Amino acid sequence: MMQTTVSGEIIEPYAEALLSLAQSQQLEERFNQDVGMILDLLENSEDLGQFLANPLIKAEAKKAVLRQIAVNEVHGYFLNFLLLLVDRRRIAFLGAICQQYRALLRKLRNIVLAEVITTVELTEAQRQGVIEKVKSMTGANEVELATKLDSSLIGGVIVKVGSQVLDASLRGQLRRLSFSLLNAA
Known part of the structure; x- marks a missing residue:
């Protein structure tokens, strides 16, 4: 039940917003690549996931790390999305949001x-x-x-x-x- 609530209230709306932004700017495939890069980072670096999910670490430190990792790797809009997740204290759900984005994009493209x-x-x-x-x-x-x-x-x-x-x-x-x-x- 908890996973359904989290999914319904946090993960899905953010993934839908990311897809909506991608569609409005015709960046669906670029964001898909950016999402893949983030998922790879999270899969290969357990420390990064723990760092981002840690509520005791200040938002500015998380933003600095994200900028350092992603500034030359992802589209500017996608980087802004990542920073927004930090501001809204939703960055702990980054992996799930990225996976949901991919699921929505697959559904859209059949x-x-x-x-x-x-x-x-x-x-x-x-x-x-x-x-x-x-x-x-x-x-x-x-x-x-x-x-x-x-x-x-x-x-x-x-x-x-x-x-x-x-x-x-x-x-x-x-x-x-x-x-x-x-x-x-």
């Missing part, structure tokens, strides 16, 4: 995010096959793949699109076979 879990890296031909399968399943214009490796699958692939799961892994096939054998007995 792009589907598909999580693909395999035991080995996919070849380009396999990637294209997965993309075509997901397009036919969803009717999306484009598909973004987020690939993860999982050695416990034994072989095959699992594709997750929203709440749909296509389990073509060996582990999944063995589980289904075991289930059908138990039900047959």
